[in-house]
Amino acid sequence: MNIGITGIGVYIPERMQQAEELVNLVSTADKKRSEVKMLKRMHHLHQTPIVDEDQPLEETIRLAVADLKQHVTLDQVDLILYSHALLTQVPYQHDLLYKVLQPFGLENIRRYGVAQLNCASPFASMQLIQDYMDQTEARQVLLLCGDQTNLYPKARYVMRSLLIGDAATAVLFSKSAETNRLLACSTHFDDRFSEGIYEDDQQVRFFNEQYQTNIFSGIQKTLAKANRKLDDVDYILPHNVNRTTWRTFCQQYDFPLERVVMDLIPQLGHTYTTDSQLVLHDCMEKQRLNKGDTYLMIAVGLGCFVGSALFEY
Amino acid sequence: MSVSLSILDHRLHTYGRERSYEHDARIVDFHQTLLGLYDKEFDEQYLKQGAQNTFSHMGEVLLSRLQTDHDLQDVDLLVLGHCTPDINIWEAVVNRLIYQFDLKQATGFAISDRGGGTPYTALKVIRQYMHHHGKRKAVLLLLDQFTLPNYEPVIHQTDVQDTGFVMLLDQETDHKPKVIQVDTVSFKEYGGLSLEDWIDAQRKKLHIAKQDLLVINHSSDRLADPQVEQVLLPDQDLVVPPLKAWCDHAHKPYTLLCHYDQKRQFLLGVWIQAEEGEVCG
Numbered sequence: 001m002n003i004g005i006t007g008i009g010v011y012i013p014e015r016m017q018q019a020e021e022l023v024n025l026v027s028t029a030d031k032k033r034s035e036v037k038m039l040k041r042m043h044h045l046h047q048t049p050i051v052d053e054d055q056p057l058e059e060t061i062r063l064a065v066a067d068l069k070q071h072v073t074l075d076q077v078d079l080i081l082y083s084h085a086l087l088t089q090v091p092y093q094h095d096l097l098y099k100v101l102q103p104f105g106l107e108n109i110r111r112y113g114v115a116q117l118n119c120a121s122p123f124a125s126m127q128l129i130q131d132y133m134d135q136t137e138a139r140q141v142l143l144l145c146g147d148q149t150n151l152y153p154k155a156r157y158v159m160r161s162l163l164i165g166d167a168a169t170a171v172l173f174s175k176s177a178e179t180n181r182l183l184a185c186s187t188h189f190d191d192r193f194s195e196g197i198y199e200d201d202q203q204v205r206f207f208n209e210q211y212q213t214n215i216f217s218g219i220q221k222t223l224a225k226a227n228r229k230l231d232d233v234d235y236i237l238p239h240n241v242n243r244t245t246w247r248t249f250c251q252q253y254d255f256p257l258e259r260v261v262m263d264l265i266p267q268l269g270h271t272y273t274t275d276s277q278l279v280l281h282d283c284m285e286k287q288r289l290n291k292g293d294t295y296l297m298i299a300v301g302l303g304c305f306v307g308s309a310l311f312e313y
Numbered sequence: 314m315s316v317s318l319s320i321l322d323h324r325l326h327t328y329g330r331e332r333s334y335e336h337d338a339r340i341v342d343f344h345q346t347l348l349g350l351y352d353k354e355f356d357e358q359y360l361k362q363g364a365q366n367t368f369s370h371m372g373e374v375l376l377s378r379l380q381t382d383h384d385l386q387d388v389d390l391l392v393l394g395h396c397t398p399d400i401n402i403w404e405a406v407v408n409r410l411i412y413q414f415d416l417k418q419a420t421g422f423a424i425s426d427r428g429g430g431t432p433y434t435a436l437k438v439i440r441q442y443m444h445h446h447g448k449r450k451a452v453l454l455l456l457d458q459f460t461l462p463n464y465e466p467v468i469h470q471t472d473v474q475d476t477g478f479v480m481l482l483d484q485e486t487d488h489k490p491k492v493i494q495v496d497t498v499s500f501k502e503y504g505g506l507s508l509e510d511w512i513d514a515q516r517k518k519l520h521i522a523k524q525d526l527l528v529i530n531h532s533s534d535r536l537a538d539p540q541v542e543q544v545l546l547p548d549q550d551l552v553v554p555p556l557k558a559w560c561d562h563a564h565k566p567y568t569l570l571c572h573y574d575q576k577r578q579f580l581l582g583v584w585i586q587a588e589e590g591e592v593c594g
């Protein structure tokens with residue numbers, strides 16, 4: 001059995017919000033111009049996608065499914081998981097997934113949401129997908145990811161660190177995948193930071209100090225499952241928080257910077273649960289991966305969670 | 314897969330109003346904007362009226378009670394199931410509880426976006442996870458809270474109270490009660506059988522006599538067969554009521570918690586075997 005990714009649909013809104021606009025809306029710093037300069041020069045963060053004000057979340061996710069449907073058939077999908085970072089996204093009883101799936105005739109497929117690991121939630125889903133496919137006859141499972149904060153500027157900018165935008169992905173996992181074979185995946189928890197955005201300055205400093213260690217621990221957990229070492233990884237497909245994070249990681253753990261695919265950071269910034277899937281989609285479009293390459297998808301969620309998955313192209 | 318999950322213990326709790334409402338402009342702004350996008354009207358009165366129980370508080374109460382009789386340090390998995398939203402809109406509750414109760418080896422996540430089918434899906438997922446990863450103990454936490462930012466007829470026209478349920482599950486012991494089967498079957502898969510026929514077929518497969526079975530399901534799905542004893546729940550999309558009914562009413566050797574989901578065209582069922590000769594709950 002080769003569980004792997006056989007299709008990715010993406011939706012990236014055309015409209016972009018510039019770093020200047022977000023900093024002006026949210027930042028309380030006196031020197032906003034220097035803050036923008038730092039975001040651009042140091043972190044390589046320029047802009048982030050934003051959906052139109054009247055676009056509901058179901059439409060955002062639907063557009064990713066529609067993109068996927070242009071390339072693959074979904075008639076063998078047996079389970080649909082929806083991973084999200086935000087915990088309150090739609091009103092009570094909105095039945096988001098019904099609204100997403102009904103236009104595609106997928107509304108009567110088994111489905112549920114997986115959350116609470118913030119931006120690392122898709123990796124908990126990948127574990128559940130692996131469990132499900134190993135234990136059932138299911139041939140295809142669809143993983144949907146997508147969040148939007150177009151209406152809340154405060155949720156779109158973390159001072160001097162990252163820009164956060166809107167996007168959605170629809171990833172099709174199949175049991176008989178010839179490419180993008182899932183070798184292992186895991187989630188790593190550091191429960192000392194469970195306060196998330198409510199942490200005080202001291203805790204935030206401590207979180208930042210432990211950030212690289214946590215990323216490495218998360219990666220090690222997945223690599224150990226696959227019996228691989230960091231050297232065996234051809235590419236890291238990262239969460240697009242900023243370039244500085246990955247430059248530091250590469251220095252600290254002696255990993256070549258050019259093997260961390262950061263092409264999308266200047267264009268998109270961080271888009272909650274969808275970063276590494278968008279990077280994979282981009283790599284595939286540009287035919288950057290060669291048969292047999294191993295790549296590691298990774299995301300860090302506030303809380304603190306590190307999700308990662310090792311694939312072979 | 315024939316893995317059964319022993320229910321080592323369970324607790325049910327109904328929460329009163331334990332703190333007063335505090336106006337937070339950021340939260341109000343968040344709800345106002347969110348509801349506006351979906352053509353719903355924000356009304357702070359409903360936020361004020363609510364009992365103000367956060368998921369982390371609700372979880373803390375239940376896990377504290379469970380902890381009085383059990384060492385939770387060997388719990389491998391903590392799953393939160395809910396369909397009403399937390400009033401604390403940003404908090405990663407699962408990790409907070411893992412930290413607070415020192416569940417050192419536990420991983421966790423929440424099951425959402427499944428409406429009243431959440432407990433059934435959560436139990437199915439727990440069984441698969443425990444089996445696949447060779448894990449032993451899991452905690453399922455189910456929470457319903459009703460401090461909402463807008464009028465919801467199904468909530469505000471009824472007398473509902475914030476309620477939580479926790480279950481400590483073990484896949485390696487032969488302790489009873491135990492979850493012996495979890496079904497999530499699409500209408501298509503069971504080939505147009507009526508609910509009654511489906512229950513009958515499953516009951517026979519599990520060698521359960523009709524008189525030994527209690528069925529807990531929704532009022533709109535009342536079974537016609539007078540020989541099957543039933544407890545009927547109001548037609549609400551909530552996660553705790555089926556388990557509360559099991560605690561309050563289970564007195565037969567077997568109980569089927571049943572959720573017949575017309576809209577999503579699914580039939581969900583949890584079969585629980587009671588401790589012989591004893592009333593559970």
